[in-house]
Amino acid sequence: MVQRRSFLKAAGIAGITTAAGCLGDGSDSGSDGGTTSGSGGGGTTSGSGGGGTEPVKIGAVMALSGPFARTGEENRRGLEVATEYLGGEIAGNEFELIIEDGESDPNASIQAARTLIEDEDVDAIIGPVSSGNSIAVMQYMKEEGQVPHLLTTASSVEARENPENCNEYGFFIWPSNRHLAPTGTQFIQELPNHVDRDIDTSKVHFVSWDYALGQNGLELAREAMNEVGGEVVGSTLVPIGETDWSSYISEISNSEADVVTGVLTWGAAAQFIPQANSFGLPEEKVIMMNSGKPIGQFAASTMASEVVQDGWFGTHFYNPQLDNEPNNEFKSLYGELDSSLLPNSTAGASFELMRALATAVENTGSTATDDIISGLEGLEWESVFGDIMFREEDHQAALDFYGGRRVAGDGDVPDVEVLAEYPDVIPGARCSL
Incomplete structure (x- = not known):
């Protein structure tokens, strides 16, 4: 593991954030929400590497209970793999990942997002799963939350096409119906x-x-x-x-x-x-x-x-046999987790959203909302799904x-x-x- 992390730091993978070091104090993951990885508080990142900058705080709304819990658990595993992949660091600093359970419910998902933004002061949010829960959080983001919102597995066109829902904060990696x-x-x-x-x-x-x-x-x-x-x-x-x-x-x-x-x-x-x-x-x-x-x-x-x-x-849109460095590393790290499942598109979605978010912070040197959004718009990268990009016009990831x-x-x-x-x-x- 140390050797691989060192290799990633030296070489970088597919132009995405170079990793540095191992996780500081480890991570604790549970199914009751409130999960954190790394350490530190929020703030603005002033550089793209090295010490002396405030760490990034990332919030995640995962369905860890209810009918979508199986999907939510895989989203969470994808974030764990991404944390390992990044060496626990973004922009040269340990980052904090805070996970709240959205309970497979729209109201609970909104409350989880509210907690992350208003109480934890996160710089961005990943999740939740399912279209209904995601739309509920999108509406909260549009009116109140107003931080970058990277959705995992929402596929309803309602989220992307209804003017009441679509907004500048939302980014979609999952294809729509x-x-x-x-x-x-x-x-x-x-x-x-x-x-x-x-x-x-x-x-x-x-x-x-x-x-x-x-x-x-x-x-x-x-x-x-x-x-x-x-x-x-x-x-x-x-x-x-x-x-x-x-x-x-x-x-x-x-x-x-x-x-x-x-x-x-x-x-x-x-x-x-x-x-x-x-x-x-x-x-x-x-x-x-x-x-x-x-x-x-x-x-x-x-x-x-x-x-x-x-x-x-x-x-x-996920072929496990795809032979590129991100997918090979994703499969390797996933295999080190205690899971009876195989590396999959659901875990891959949150894995790639974390990579994209880290890249946006690295490239802009900032955790300000407008800067992260600017860094994500038009971003192209090699992923576990092949070559993809976030379109500027609607923030949808284009993939094959x-x-x-x-x-x-x-x-x-x-x-x-x-x-x-x-x-x-x-x-x-x-x-x-």
């Missing part, structure tokens, strides 16, 4: 090349949990299918937290569509995928889910035998997608088989900052 649906629809049209049965790709059935992500995804799937001359002939929106999917799988089975699509959270995927297999659904329908399920690392690490069954496909499936590998973890690549799929900005 507006590019998930068209990319997924394009991949669906290519599925006949990858299955050994005749399927009609002009009709699909949509599946998701019944909340902002799913409702918005359904609307956009309809738009995307209409553009290719197809249609969504049915939809199944399942109550959040449902564990018994039998009646819903029966509904999907009875659909006239040959193809099932949609968006799933980790919690929903953990219930749907094995139960769908037990009912033989992939033998009846070809299932192509957007944004990482079932081809993502979560599925590979928790149900490896389930996701390699014929009939499962997905689109995603692929379509694929999981296949048996040499070890316990099934490999990703990339079947199609989709560069430059992020649509134009729809919100003026």
Whole structure:
């Protein structure tokens, strides 16, 4: 570890903040919020390296309890990996990371953000997870909080397109439903090349949990299918937290569509995928889910035998096989954590947001809100997702997608088989900052 940290300090990785030293007094991470790493108070950084400057204080609103806790825990792990990657320092000083539990609830997420800003005086906030919680915090940031706000896994277009929500403080690394649906629809049209049965790709059935992500995804799937001359002939929106999917799988089975699509959270995927297999659904329908399920690392690490069954496909923007320095280092450091999961896009999102924030502070030599925002706008860097950038016009990260499936590998973890690549799929900005 010391050798790697020393190497990072000497060489730097992909032009992102050089690391220096190991963590001062270690870090303490729990699931009850209030987690801190590093030491020091807030203030303004006057230089891009060396001592004598005030350390950075970073706040994070994570869903460490409630229905989105699995996602929140991975966001937290990404921050831990980033802390190690940075050597516990930003701009030559130890930084302080303070984590509050947003409890998978909009009001609790707002209160967590309020605590971080008003009581802890943080310089920026990362999180929370889910679109509904994120939108609630965005509105607070716009009206009161007014510090740089780097969102992790929010994918609803409402956050990016509704003038009541979008604002100059928010930055999005996660893709929105507006590019998930068209990319997924394009991949669906290519599925006949990858299955050994005749399927009609002009009709699909949509599946998701019944909340902002799913409702918005359904609307956009309809738009995307209409553009290719197809249609969504049915939809199944399942109550959040449902564990018994039998009646819903029966509904999907009875659909006239040959193809099932949609968006799933980790919690929903953990219930749907094995139960769908037990009912033989992939033998009846070809299932192509957007944004990482079932081809993502979560599925590979928790149900490896389930996701390699014929009939499962997905689109995603994180390829664990990507061979670049940030991803290799991310995977190595993640592997040192006590986790039963594999390096994944959710942890990768918060990992990259921390790197981007550190770079903005390094480049501007300041923790002032306007300076951090200026440093993030137009920032381009090599990431675990490949080459990405924060667009100046709407603060959306532009990244590439692929379509694929999981296949048996040499070890316990099934490999990703990339079947199609989709560069430059992020649509134009729809919100003026």
